Structures are given as C-alpha cells and as structure tokens.
Amino acid sequence: MLELPMKNDTSHKIIHVDMDAFYASIEERDDPRLRSRALVIAHDPRTTGGKGVVTTANYVARQFGVHSAMPANQALRLVPRRLLTFKAPDFTKYRAVSAQIHALFHQVTDLIEPVALDEAYLDVTGNTQFRTTIALGLWLQDQIRQATGLTSSIGLSYNKFLAKEASEYNKPQGRTIILPEQAQEFLDRLPIAAFRGVGAKTAPQLEAMGITDGYTLRQFSQEALITRFGKMGLGLYQHARGVDNRPVLVRTAKSIGKERTYQSVLAAEPAVKRELERLAELVAESLTKKQKHGKTVVLKVRDADFVTQTKRLTQDTYFQGATAIAAAAWQLWQGLDHRPEQVRLLGITLTALDPQQYENIDLQL
Template structure:
C-alpha cells in the first residue's frame, strides 16, 4: 500500500497558552488561605446526596489523585478531610478573568483560536512587533501574571500539536519551545500516553502493539496504523513525525483592527496624527468589506521599551467611517495620562461589531 506523502509546514509560529489550574487558581487568588489546602471546584457531594463532578482541582488535590471529570464523591474519599475544601464553580467570575486574558492575546495577534476559557492557540507568524517570538511568548506570560495574578504555561512551536505538547511539558508555569530541528528528538522520547488524542482506551491498544513512545510509534508504517486505528491512525502517523498543518481557526470576528510597528519611532504629535488618519482609513475599508460596524473604538500605543497602553471609548451609535474612527482615536490619544516620548506601535480597533443591517435609530419621544 502506497503511503500518502507528508507535507510539513514548519514556517509558522504557534503559541499555546494554558492557564494553570485556572478556576482553582482564581479562587486561591481571591482567598489566599486556600493555597495551603486541597481545593476542589465542584458541588460538595455531602450536600448533594453524592452527586457532582469535579470541574478542576488545585495542585495539592491533584497529588492525591483528584482530576477533572472525576465524581466529586471520589475526591471526598481520596483527600484527607482536614485538607479538603470544595468550592462551587463561579463561571461569571471565570469568564470575566478569561476576557482579561483574551484582551492581552489581542495585543499581539488577532489570529486566536479559543479552546476553552483557560486555553487558546495564537498564530504569531506575521507578528512584526516582536521579531523574537520567544521574547513575545515570555512577555505574554508575564503580562498575564501582572494583569490577573495568575500563572500560565506557554508552548511555542511551528504547529498546534507541538505547541500543545510544549505547554503540557513543564506545568505549572512552564515555558517550552520546540524548534523544527528539535521536534523529532522531543517526540521520539515522549511516552505514548502523553500524545494528544491518545486516551485511556487507546493507550493499551498501542502498547499491545509494542508502541510505548514516539520512537516506537514512528517505527510503524502508515498502512499498519490506519489498519489498526482508522482515521486516527493517520493522525498518529503524522504526529509521530511532527506534522500538523491545521490552521489556527478564528471564530466569527468581533473586532476589526489595524496596527503598525515603526522602524523609525514617532516622536511628534503631527506624526501620530498622520498615522492615525492612515490607520482609520484602513479600518474603515476593512469594515466596509466585512459589512460591519461597531460602537467601541480601541487605541493601542506601544513605546520602544514595549510598554503598552490601551484606551477604549464606547458610543451610543455605530461607527464605521474613516472620519469618525480617526476622531475617536485622536480623542483617546489626547486622554492618555502620560504620552510616550516615542511611539513604536500604533493601532486602531473597532469592536463589538454588528452587521451593517443593524442601524442607528434615533427615537424622538
């Protein structure tokens, strides 16, 4: 049987961000005494007649074998009573923190694929603001900590599969980079149970074939793996060789923005005004192509030391035209408490978008 040739795109730069024990870490941040206890985010089975499932748990609880999707009653049996604390999940709070984190993502790219409230893929291939992608990843991790008080694990590689493996490799607070020339050695020594998509049912089937790690997986042909596992077998064959050409999938855009990084920094307000005019024209054209308009305009400013300021303003009516976008961006510039002496980056974004069929209507009462 002929094997399908593999095309491996190693040109991309993908970051996978995974918050560490996200829900539990938020509760620990808000109630520091919980950091010394085995915290389980779930309905307390002692008050629900034994019902309830673990949403997540902190790292102390995980040491006792507690994990997400486990019955809460099982956590009750595993953890000493003197240490165990249950907390009801508060998804309103968790979503608010997730929104803060996603706002930081948008400071580096709009190519974002959310996986859950606590993780996402970012395609930063075309990012000109941080030519050094490792520096970008470290900056993002630091900004998440400064903004939310929470830790995250970051994986950086040339595709989504490896970026996810990288973020999982050294949790919590992990920072792992897998370059194209490092990928095969990394995968060859990776235990088979740690390959993404290999679960509790599949791992024993692979081990029965003598497959215990990436190297032994790579020793099996494409035909053998497809015969044994169908479509999943092809995925295993590709992943063993570091191949995953899936793009970062951006969901229906809620914002349209344009930004520029300047080799020669801007040092006068006249230069800033001229650039805001140009950016407003680009955003207006993009909105026209998408037939969208919004009520919120965001200004982004970064200085040569990578200090970033963002300001936003929300109107009662829809904004889409170049003149209106410029006027609001200039108003936001003027509202900055301290204007940078030099500007390395400027950006204008229109958010909260709706189709242009949604019109401004003034009701005269």
C-alpha cells in the same frame, strides 16, 4: 496500501497558552487561605446526594490523584478530610478573567483560536512587535500575571500539536519551545500516553502493540496504524513525525448575551424591568468591547417552576446602545404568551451580529 504523501509546513509560529489550574487559581488568588488546602472546584457531593464532577483541582489536590472530570465522590475518598475543600464553580467570575486574558492576546495577534476559557492557540507568524517569538511568549506570561495575578504555561512551535505538547511539558509556569530541528528528538522521547489525542482507552491498545513512546510509534507504517485505528491512525502517524497542518481557526461570535439566575425570585414587573435594563447594559458593554452590533434581540425567561420561554425581535437596523436593547427586551416581555408572576432567570442575547464598521445605509430610491 500506498502511503499518503505528507507535507510538513514548518513556516508558522504558534503559541499555545494554557492557564495553570485556572478556576482553582482564581479562587486561591481571591482567598489565599485556600493555597494550603486541597481545593476541588465542584459542588460538595455531601450536599448533592453524591452527584457532580470535578471541574478542576489545585496542585495540592492533584497530588492525591484528583483530576478534572472525576466524580466529586471519588475526590472525597482520595483526599483526607482535614485538607479537603470543595468550592462550587463561579463561571461568571471565570469568564470575566478569561476576557481579560483574551484582551492581552489581541494586543499581539487577531489570529486566536480559543479552546476553553483557560487555553488558546495564537498564530504569531506575522509578529513584528517583538524581536523573537520567545520574547513575545515571555511578555504574554508576564502581562497575564500582572493583569490577573495568575500563572500560565506556554508552548511555542511551528504547529498546534507541538505547541500544545510544549505547553504541557513543564507545567506549571512552564515555557517550552520546540524548533523544527528539535521536533523529532522531542517526540521520540515522549511517552505515548502524553501524545495529544491518546486517551485512557487508546493508550493500553498501543502499549499492547509495543508502542510506548514516539520512537516506537514511528516504527509502524501508515498502513498498519490506519488499519488498526482508522482516521486516528493517520493522525498518530503524522504526529509521530511532527506533522500537523491544521490552521489556527479564528471563531467569530454568532451571539453575545448575558443572563442571571435569582436566588430570590422576582415577583413584580418593575423589578423585572430594572433587571432587563441592567442586563442590557452588560450586553451593550460586551458588544462595544468586541466591536459588534446586531439586529436581533432574544429574551429568555424562566419561572419558579423552571418553565423557560424565549422570544425574539428582529429589526432592519442595528440596535444601538443599552437603551434600545432594554426597550426591545421589555417589549418582548410584554408580548410573552404567559408572563410569570415569579421569575427565576432572565437573559438577553443579541444575534445576527456584524462588525461595527458595517453601518445601516438608507438608500433613497
């Protein structure tokens, strides 16, 4: 098999920002007493019949082997009860903090690829605000800490793969830069299990082949790795040589919405109308922040029996402001096939979004 030619583009400057134990750190910030506890962000399995998985855990809990995606029951077995605290995730709060952090990202670049609420890639190749990329990265860490009270780890390199490896290298509160001339030495020493994309199933297969680090991986030909692992084999071959030409993908929001679940159900239409007005204000605020507007309003309603209905209204012109959005949502509520007497959840979403510089123009023909 002929080896596919490789081009290694080292012209970009990529930063990977990864918040340190993000959800757990937010809870510790809001309640400092939790810092000395083994904090696990998950529903307590003792109250859910053993169900649930760990969303994340603080560094105290991680010392006992607790990690994300672990069954919550297993965390219960690993950590001494006197130290263990379960806390149900509060994604509304986490999303709000994430929005603060992303607003800081936008101060240095619009080339942002969110990976999750707590991490993102930034292409800062065109940076002219800071003397160096490392100065930019240090500024971001400092601004995030000042704005949110939270710490982050950053990795800087010429591609996404290396930037991610760099941010993982020295957590928490880490900062690692991998220059093109340093990449091969860094990768040769990197344990194979630390390679991005090598999971719990693949690592033993590689180790059985005598591949324990980047150096031993690099001794295998492209053909051998593709034959053994298919498309992933090509990725391993490239990554062992510091090659990753994937661009930072800027994702455009297709919709913006807000919804709320009510512990005490809404049992009267005036209460529903007030809640729709509140949700419309939140949606309008998000649209303003993201400089978007749209032509379709979607209403979501769930009743006390967990039956969900959705209904949408599209108009030729953009909805302008909370009042117009709320009026459309109320119109949709009144047009539901079955208006529930008890409402457990309401949601409003605006779709068919465009940048706010797109305007409605009436042409007189």
